[in-house]
Amino acid sequence: MVKIFHLSWKGSLLKEKGMKTLFFLSAISAIIVIFSIIFFLFRDAYPIFQKEGVVDFLIGMRWYPTGQPPLYGAFPLIVDTLLVTLGAMLIAIPLSIGSAIFIAELATPRMKAIIKPAIELLAGIPSVVFGFFGLIVLVTWLQITFDVPTGESWLAGSILLGIMAIPTITSVAEDAISSVPREYKEGSLAVGATRWQTISKIVVPSAISGITAAIILGIGRAIGETMAVMMVCGNPTYGLIPNPITNVFAPIKTLTATLGIEMGEVATGSDHYSALFGLALILLIITLIVNILATLILGRLKEKQRSGSKRLPIISFELAKKIKQSLYLFIGIVIIIILLMAVGIIPVICILIIIALMYYSLKKISIKIKQKIAFSIISLSIIIVIIFLGIILAYIVTNGVGALSWEFLTTGPSNLGRSGGIFPSIIGTLYLVAGAIAISLPLGVGAAIFLHEYTKEGIVTKIIRAGADLLNGTPSIVFGLFGFAFFVLYLKFGFSLLAGQITLAFMILPTIIRTTEEALKSVPQSLREGSYALGATKWQTIRKVVLPPAAPGILTGAILGIGRAAGETAPILFTAVVFSNFIPSSLLQPVNALPYHLFTLATSIPGSKENQAGTALVLLLLVIGIYLIAILLRNRFRKNMKW
Amino acid sequence: MTSKDKLIRTETLNLWYGEKQALYDITLGILPNKITALIGPSGCGKSTLIRCFNRMNDVIDKCKITGKIFFHETDIYRPDADAVEVRKKIGMVFQKPNPFPKTIYENVAYGSKVQGITNKNQLDEIVEKSLKNAALWDEVKDRLHESAMGLSGGQQQRLCIARSLSIEPEVILMDEPCSALDPIATAKIEDLMTGLKKKYTVIIVTHNMQQAARVSDYTAYMYLGKLIEFGETKQIFENPKEELTENYITGRFG
């Protein structure tokens, strides 16, 4: 008896150790991936840095790789990227913050219950669907309305990116506003402040870190966005800064669009090829900085909430006030200068006078009327958001529904996709997504189990989480380039299902880690202790006690990952897809996929309008449907969480 | 005691949170310049009732009220009444100290600022006077522009009292103002309350029998959303008319 006991004890110890090692390996996978991305980008970018010099590459004023001699100056592309992001934020920030305030503070509970998940759903619309709408509707509308030669421009990119960023910024900002303690609000109301005074002087300032983080996240997404920008910005052959710089109708070429367009045409190993990797590295560094900023702010915020906000702020209130004032001054001067250049001196003076008059009359009018005005503006912003997104959805549904039929879903395309169906793309997307989830789910869940069950919070978890955060902020096109350099070329997979699956898996890995961790966190500690008290080992406890209640949460994460993978185009653009009606029979063959099919139809196949809209609708329904399942599941799961 | 003497008077007040009724037919009157204590077991509706007096329940969705509350003989719940105006006259101090994450100065000046006072000297005066009235001035006069979050719990609570005094209300509602404080801080606030009643009418919710007996002039005993007994504190504590009250006060309560 004793011997048997001894043996089994030893066996289980071995198993325990094995499991722990396994989880540790999956946990560091995020870090390995982010480092290999940086490594491979750098490796392939190195020749151009050596040839042109890093500084010249960065500040070179011309991007003209097909010229004689070819010019590789990234500066105009960087400027264009920042310009289109700036424009997008001018649109997205006021509308998103207005909407967030509306949802958090003004909406009735029933309205909130509808609008909040709806906004979250909209965050899932694939960017290629936005791009399709932008190309067909927005660009044409701009061209006709402003009577310009082409609507493909900075403005089109900014409008589209702005709309795309709204759901992200709104939901993060809304969370921040909603989590302002009710005590603050009551304290303000109790001294006779109106609702608007309470919102503007107490609630929003208390949520300012979260709102800032939301904006930074939005900026990060806008900078990294590829497909939509590529489809509506015009992309002149050589990258140029708009002339004059305020010309919003100038076609522009962003970093991401340059990668998306030129990567497909370039000879491997050429200077041009290397220069593109240089661009990707720049893009990665910009988004890394942006995301680190957001993570730091959000992290600080969480810490503050945990420590009961007793700690003194690092910046004194006086200093914060001064910073705020100088910031306003700076923004004001910038806007005035831009306006001066754009419209000339006389209109600017008129505008300034009007603003001054408005300011003084606002001071005069009563507090109650101010509240009415403020609430109207806030309500207006959410109405505008709903109209924007409503128009896009309505356009795609009304135009796509005509193409939709059983045949459309079950036959292959003919006449280059102008007629026939989209069966191969549907199958391709399913294959890609299935592979991606099969790879990322075990890795992600393993990583989360290691982070939450096997280690104490410390330097190791910090590094792993930072790796996951950085991966989360990496633009999808950068994954695409990495996949191309590593899987397609280095590992010689070629354009293949497998290369696409792994690339997508890496992209959704952080989503899965994060949601799994949340699910594990929500399992009460007492359950684990109960299990240990019965003599169960760690792994037994995790498998029998922790994982079952966490399963719905993990499933939600998996579904979110599936939705994201199904809608993405950029990561598979150079790793897996070809425009064909080919259905692969092995992992090493290329595929077609819904988003790529839509992209190709919309950009290169004239006369395929009906099938474009049909494909867009199928993709939209697929992705939104997946997200809907995830949201419903999560909401039910949260309700059940009240133990 | 005629109804004319009453500063605040409720008439068959009923309140529901959604389907659940929390107050039943409450009728009582509060005399000016007195301290009135609301006592009763947890969940009996003390907070709910005191929050009716400054319409703080308006903030809560699904909260429905019938009946009337008169303040100076005008119903604060009539359709054209403005909750903001009511709250300027009837201030409130909460159970947990809830200073804003701003400086001490800004906390006290906030109420005046939202009412449109911008003159620096005037604000300085208001801040000093309110902090003195709340017996906090000496402790914070050298650090007015530091964060209020750095104060101790008892100081924070007195800051909140100063904040509510700053707009010179007539009534101050206090919902368990000492429950998060130690005995010394509690004693300071009790002293403060007795001083306050010269200028203000005070209504206080408390779980502490001794506190109610020490500081209040009138006491209301509530049980399961109903007002069981209301009278002079001395009478309630020494000679309660209702058996329920007696059980509670003598600690024979389940």
Ligand SMILES: Nc1ncnc2c1ncn2[C@@H]1O[C@H](COP(=O)(O)OP(=O)(O)OP(=O)(O)O)[C@@H](O)[C@H]1O
């Ligand atoms: N916002 C709310 N929504 C729903 N029910 C509520 C809400 N606030 C209070 N209640 C309920 O109303 C009843 C009275 O609550 P109230 O907070 O007034 O009690 P209390 O006498 O102040 O108790 P305590 O001494 O514990 O503070 C309780 O049953 C409580 O559950």
Ligand SMILES: [Mg+2]
């Ligand atoms: Mg209470």
